[in-house]
Amino acid sequence: MFTIEEAKQKLAGKEISSEELVNDCISKIESGDGEIHAFLEVFKKDAIAAARTIDKQRVAGEELPELAGIPVALKDNMLVQGHVASGGSQILEHHVASYDATVTRKLKNAGAIILGRLNMDDAAMGSSTETSHYGQTRNPWNLSKVPGGSSGGPAAAVAAGFVPASFGSDTGGSIRQPAALCGVVGLKPTYGRVSRHGLIALSSSLDVIGPMTQTVADAATLLRVVEGADPKDSTSQNPSETSVAELLKLTDIRGLKIGIPKEYFISGMDPEVEARVREVITLLESHGASVEEITLPHTPYALETYYIIQPAEASSNLARYDGMRYSMRATGERLEDVYLKTRGEGFGREVKRRIMLGTFVLSAGYADAYYKKALAIRQLLRQDVDAALSRVDVILTPTSPSVAWPLGEKFNDPIAMYLADIFTVTANLTGHPALSVPCGFAHDLPVGVQFIGRHFDEDTLFRVGHFYQSITDWHKNSPL
Amino acid sequence: MTKKIIDIDHLAKLARLELTDEEKETLAPQLENILAYVSKLQEVDTSHVPSTASTTNLVNVWREDDVIVCEAAERESAIRSFPDSVGTALKVPGIFDDRTE
Numbered sequence: 001m002f003t004i005e006e007a008k009q010k011l012a013g014k015e016i017s018s019e020e021l022v023n024d025c026i027s028k029i030e031s032g033d034g035e036i037h038a039f040l041e042v043f044k045k046d047a048i049a050a051a052r053t054i055d056k057q058r059v060a061g062e063e064l065p066e067l068a069g070i071p072v073a074l075k076d077n078m079l080v081q082g083h084v085a086s087g088g089s090q091i092l093e094h095h096v097a098s099y100d101a102t103v104t105r106k107l108k109n110a111g112a113i114i115l116g117r118l119n120m121d122d123a124a125m126g127s128s129t130e131t132s133h134y135g136q137t138r139n140p141w142n143l144s145k146v147p148g149g150s151s152g153g154p155a156a157a158v159a160a161g162f163v164p165a166s167f168g169s170d171t172g173g174s175i176r177q178p179a180a181l182c183g184v185v186g187l188k189p190t191y192g193r194v195s196r197h198g199l200i201a202l203s204s205s206l207d208v209i210g211p212m213t214q215t216v217a218d219a220a221t222l223l224r225v226v227e228g229a230d231p232k233d234s235t236s237q238n239p240s241e242t243s244v245a246e247l248l249k250l251t252d253i254r255g256l257k258i259g260i261p262k263e264y265f266i267s268g269m270d271p272e273v274e275a276r277v278r279e280v281i282t283l284l285e286s287h288g289a290s291v292e293e294i295t296l297p298h299t300p301y302a303l304e305t306y307y308i309i310q311p312a313e314a315s316s317n318l319a320r321y322d323g324m325r326y327s328m329r330a331t332g333e334r335l336e337d338v339y340l341k342t343r344g345e346g347f348g349r350e351v352k353r354r355i356m357l358g359t360f361v362l363s364a365g366y367a368d369a370y371y372k373k374a375l376a377i378r379q380l381l382r383q384d385v386d387a388a389l390s391r392v393d394v395i396l397t398p399t400s401p402s403v404a405w406p407l408g409e410k411f412n413d414p415i416a417m418y419l420a421d422i423f424t425v426t427a428n429l430t431g432h433p434a435l436s437v438p439c440g441f442a443h444d445l446p447v448g449v450q451f452i453g454r455h456f457d458e459d460t461l462f463r464v465g466h467f468y469q470s471i472t473d474w475h476k477n478s479p480l
Numbered sequence: 481m482t483k484k485i486i487d488i489d490h491l492a493k494l495a496r497l498e499l500t501d502e503e504k505e506t507l508a509p510q511l512e513n514i515l516a517y518v519s520k521l522q523e524v525d526t527s528h529v530p531s532t533a534s535t536t537n538l539v540n541v542w543r544e545d546d547v548i549v550c551e552a553a554e555r556e557s558a559i560r561s562f563p564d565s566v567g568t569a570l571k572v573p574g575i576f577d578d579r580t581e
Contacts, residue, residue, distance in 0.1 A: 205533040304518040305518075324572050326558075335572075357511055370515075415517055
């Protein structure tokens, strides 16, 4: 599949039409997605119609926006007006979006064609896409393995070459971990850089939307399109501006200071994964980066902190699915029964587990010991990362402690599943941007390296990630 | 394992979740395990740390309290997605058991 950069060139040079590009995606999905199940729905009619409109405008010589005619697909928790947005949940199975998410609107304004909606864990709760009410997604590199999660559909769709790029959401690693496991690039932007208006909320102090692409250059291009302050998301902010072209000219990392946190090279990590990540360090050092060991002392508490704050916020956000306004409504004698039955029937088991956990840690008598304690440790984690990033430009870690695991392996063991996010949750808790880039293979499955940067300094992540991809070929490997 | 701290029926009631007996039997030990796992946080001294969820230093973002009318198509679509409606109004079950209250 073309990268966004390549597709732009071929469209501009009239080597291909947008309709041909969209049809190519659709035929690849029709022949390959039966076994992978990345897409929940392909917006075939709308996508072809939009492509034809753009093609006509191009033939007429009209000035076209940046992504004109390029297909992208969205995780099923971002609203596209007139289409179902289920969030991977049964409770929203028939929920039709009445408006576009800000990300959707910005993509449409940039001429992008929304190709369809992609599978995800139920309400974005999960690390393997196995909790989706609509069936599991398989890893394109090995169909007996998970794609990671919760953005397993967006990762698998790009890895399988069904679409040039996709968008996921990341609350504790849900963009970066599946990106690593499927061998694609995944960016979790700084908290607040991209508006969440029209994103089905999971945990509002952690949720971010970001691109999943084949190249770091494409991730930079897409971030520029969707970022920025939005009155409809009061946490969103305007970032500083550097053009993508300017950014990618910086193909030199001499003098860049890279910090390696010793707490991220733990026992229990797959030694083959560790070896791939250490090879990245050696390679970047040989090209002039300076590497030093750093410490993020509260790292051993990050996952525990996350699994208090995330369920607490989720239990509150998911209170809106009460059967009254836009979800399914079960029948019951009294109002209370309608609530109980709608939620009991409509939520999947991981969602129920986290709602119960979140309700507990917020309940009278326990909130101080759990929720408030976690909020305080969250600040200590942030202080750790800020202190480290005052000495180094970027922090380098593995994205995931393992490669993709067999389907079903961790499904009945919540804590084992939660541990898959051990290297990714910190950036959500602290708000820092983080980028996962493919860096080789272990056991014939992709491995990702993660770069964490200062708040709103995605540019440094793009610079080091793009440099790495300019001297390696891992991102050019394809499973098919 | 430490002593059980979860009252599963009470918690399900607080969360407005109807759970089957089977679900309760599975969930109770899983929640206890997760709580035992996260109890490691008690080791950390946080007496001098502020409790806040903010990470990007934003404070009190204000806006005018203006009514912004949405497009007719958007409104009609939202009404169509109501589980139950009367005309353009959302229909919900009665709040009071005794209608004479």
